Amino acid sequence: MTRPTPEARPRSARKPPAGKPPLASRLMRSTWRGLPAARHEVGVERGLTVPAADGSPLVTDHYFPRAEGDFPTLLVRSPYGRGVPWSPQYGMLFAEQGFHVVLQSCRGTGGSGGDFHFWRNEAPDGRATVDWLREQPWFDGSLGTVGPSYLGYVQWALALEPPPELKAMVVQVGLHDPYALFHTDGVLHLETALAVGSGMTYQHRGMGPFLRATLRLQRRMRSVVTARPSRGAYADALGGEVPWLDGVMDHPDPDDPHWDGASLAGAADRAAVPTVLITGWHDVLAGQTFEQYGRLRRAGADATLLVGPWTHTSALQKGWPEVFAESLAWLRAHLCADPSGLRPTPVRVHLGGTEPAVRDLEAWPPAGAATASWFPAPDGHLTAEPPTDAAPLASFRHDPAGPTPSVGGPLLSRTAGARDNGALEAREDVLTFTGPVLTEPLTVLGPVSARISASTDTGHGDVFTRLCDVDPEGRSTNVCDGLAQLRTTGPDPVRVTVPMGHTAYRFGIGHRVRWQISGGAHPRFAPNPGTGASRTDATEYVPVRVTVHADSELMLPVE
Template sequence: MRTLTCPVPGADLALTVVEAAAPGPVVLIRTPYGRQNHFAEAEGWARRGFPCVIGDVRGRFGSTGDFEPYRHEEADGAAVVDWIVRQPFCDGQVLPVGGSYAAHCAITAALARQDKVRGVIAAVPALGLGATIREPGGAARLACRVGWWSEHGDTRLPRAPRDTRELAKRVPVSDIHPKSPGWQRLWTAPRRDSALWNEMKDTRLPLLAVGGLADPFAADTVDLARTWGGPARLLMGPWGHELDTRQALGHKIGKAYLDWVHALDRLRGHKELIAVTDEGDWRVMTAPQTRFELAVERAGFVADPDRPYPDHRGHNYAILRTSLPQGEIHGPLTVELNAKADCADADWFAHGWLDDTYLGHGVRRIRDGATKFTVDCPPAGAKATANAVLTIEISGHNWPRHARNPHTGQDPFTATELLPSTRTVLAATAVLPWAPEGADAVRAEEIAA
């Protein structure tokens, strides 16, 4: 294990090299969370014939320069790839690998140096400033972003974790971290980097995307795999952002990574697998879209920023239900709503349960007064027994996970006045990726087929 540096304009990037017994494709991991946390992973790759280089991103831990999240990762990652292929332990090919922020580092480095990259692995990907703050449906995440910026924003070394609940109550949201330039940039960042996503469409590199059904970036993980132009494999399990894959896989994620790498020469096309239980029941993530009409059991509610759902549970959400036949859910679901609000700017959250099992939530921000619209939810994997009850709760807030919509048309970031909004759900339909029980059963190992 050796510590080296890679000079780039404005910074020296700290790298740790773990060599294998012979030159080979080099696994590259670039992280803002301290390369020392990946030493065991690097040694595992090296024991299996893959030299590994772990790097601190610019401005973090051992790397000099200023830490500006996501700003320099494409150029810096490309420079590190160029450095690696000149080293005697490299056979001329690089395998960028990473999770969360490091997934963005892996993807941007791979796309910038496609002629030197063998494939890329991205797990629970946080694909840029805008993707971390904005849900696909438009609402702004709050609690996780307050926590991240309290610990990591504008600093070389992490600060001590803080209880962010009181911070999240501050109005306006801009005052949570008023002296942080990064906090201000975060809230104005576009939801997606269009240039990056266009590059994804055009690439022919192989991709392994790994996501968690309980991860905030589950929908982005699916979109990444479906947008990717090269051979793509998607593995969606019952995991959160920490990616504890002992559920459903029965082992750590590294084994799946290694199986995929060994299969690179024979990978073709796209394949998507999803777990429908914690015990390892896997399915192909394709199923016919089936409509289930929802009974409106509670239609009217008030979305009050002073008593936001689910921190307060009273008459601040609508209740929709239906019974399902025996079968399975294999992917993203949608809720079609006919509903009205007394304000022109409204967030509509849909939280789903199958009996007592939480399926997840989606959100749609409506700014034009539309009364008929859809709320797209991330993928879910579940088995339904005969007459299982699907419950959808519709709310105007999801606090503190998301910033409270002020219902005035102002951006939640700068709004100082938060007003209640009266809502009514008139009719609703759940559109589920529905399959007969046991249909399209596969083994998780087929992700490498």
Template structure:
């Protein structure tokens, strides 16, 4: 190291102390020094910057984190100090093109080669003992999947929280562009290297303009006006709609799921936008026999990095104690730990995900009823979806950073049921508790006078006062060549207990904007078009049903 190691500052000490108290970690075991702005050469000549946090005392192992977000005082406490204070050396690397690292920032596109080059540099450092682990949340989870595309032999474990492994598939979840998430992230990222006060003021003052941009067409022009060319990747994301386009290949790390052999802990949230890849990743690794753990809590993406850290960070520390430091204590009683919401809510240990369940079926009927018996032939529901006045987003498992008039997560969605472009079917009050654990499925007998159409479905819980709260969503952009018939939608996985006396509500609509882009109804490119055409939908209730996975009685009792 050419740079000099320095003791952490008083402010760093205070930040470490406060963050440790907030997340309820055990007492620190050591102090540490920091060596800043170490240069890591990449194969193309670019140099990345890194900081190394070295415990004063015995070192239990090295933990690598790679981030595009920089490391301010609070950020270093959350990602570096939390482990360095407890005996782990921490290497914090800044992605190319961010916070002093060389090159151009191309989100999600350059991480595989850069990850391999970072490890090659680590091997040459005098402190490297031949073993390391990785850790990180969101983008810092994606950079771990990038490393796992070619797992180095020195890697012993990984803790990946709330992250995708196939970015293109996430951007086009259900076949349509995730408008608000991708727009907001891009906008905030263009501001992230400004001083903190101007940055915060710029983001807070932008909510109205972001709301207007999300409502505007065409999509590319709206983004250009607000971001002033500072997020060129956004134009690529919204324009390249064929995921078979070779351009997306660098951001598809699915092969990592077949290559990893070390223990992996996956952490997620029921209302996090990356819930599906988290659960899919667990299933694929478990099927291969990899030592994989899964934790899913009741939070959104933002909450998982805040209040959720009270679960996720202590759990990660214990995981590293076992798999990196070599503690003989087994950190998990079972591979899976999930939070079951509702009456008597709390954590549940499970041997696997999804657990064994029974099916219970509900049927939408005329009269806006969700019943135990199917509808008769001839019972139909009808609505018109107008892209000029798209059905709005009320909550759900997506990522929002600015909240420009929309809220992620659990929210009061009662207003949806009263809209003319929504069909709502509500059950009678439940006589007993109903614990749903797994992925509900909705089969919709769907017809449209316009082949260019989307379907959005939701299950909500309606309390005794008539207030409705979202539980699980499903969305699909329909193939215009597909004839009318049954459309099957697998909703977001849940672990939720519906309370006795409450009711279950099924929502069927033609979209959820701006969570997803609206379907213009014309077949034109939504990135560049403004022409819109409504679609009139007919739902054949006699072939429409809701299938919910219900916990076995022994689980219901617990």
């Protein structure tokens, strides 16, 4: 269909009927400080229906500036409903800055027809929605996308075959690979899987049902994460079976056909759409964001990166004024030809530690960073001196029936982020190696990793490794971490490389670097039964003794 140009359309056709946004949306704007003043009053058309690729009706709300003239359009597709917080944060705030905002419930959610699937429908349904936009008299042919988490996934789905109208993307704490959200090295992210299962099942039904479901999961969490076997144990806590969640939990192998088509990583390799990426150092999807940025830059894309002192949820709460400003500047630059709000460098990171600051950089990881290696030594010391041999150094006994608990880090719960690790490190199943008191600051910028040389007495175990900052009072705070499986045969050690995430962190004078090693972090990760059996099917748990050898190595990218 040939779409009339803006000049050919009657002015009245470009100004939709003006209804008022919901009261909750109008009231919530006052809860954020530091937002730009509104440029326009906002109107809304609620309950529009847009045909999905299979003809199912996708329920859609249209927010718009109550003003004459042409405005670019933002597409926001969500499986979480169209009420709070999506209505105020995306419908209201962006419309009052001069954008049409199309807020749509994904297939099978929020009243939209059809059945929801975690990844199979978003690309065709996104294209179908753009087809519908082309027929709207107020659509001026300039399109952007914006949104967090799964709302980032639907953006990458549209970018697989980007329509010509798509001029900009804003991916906030965003997803592109469902497998990596739920698994690391074949280990299930148990707590995250349960939280996402609850959110996907109830959030689109309204705030009341979602809050009740969240409280129910919290009350029953312990019984779910300690059940043997764990298969199906979530049903009571989530109010019933969730078929897609069963598929997630039952397929830990990334090469399993179950995951075919799930990852949208290839969309970033095409460099077709200017993209801003936003994440936090303790975001559960930070690793995916750094991968997205690396792919975009290697492809020569117009892309920028912002990393703040946030978790997955606090980026949209405490961090929202900065996240909104970054998003708005990018959209104005690429949809409104107004680059005045863009920052001068492609990368901005918040530096954590003793001297919080903001760094503007030309690249991430920064060019020219050196690698400082630290090695475990007897009596819990950490040293820059390489070992003279690969002898056994220290060991711990990990019992999956009473597993090492998780403390802070990249979670979806209120306990996410930097936390005091003192009680955790006092446990007998946790090893710590601590460096000397620093006489000058140590700044770590980039991806942290470890090479761990270890043996087990059962042949099956996990190793969880964490970088911590010990302050002059002895308080140990987590910076970044990672996990890998140990698969050993006989007494000889294996050497595994464990990615521990990215960081920008300064250890101050008087502080010490600490390397923490244990056999897991429960319920963040499903426990290893110690037998080689499936983690979801195991009924027998066997304790494992893990021995760490002296040729293990912690690798820090430093200035």
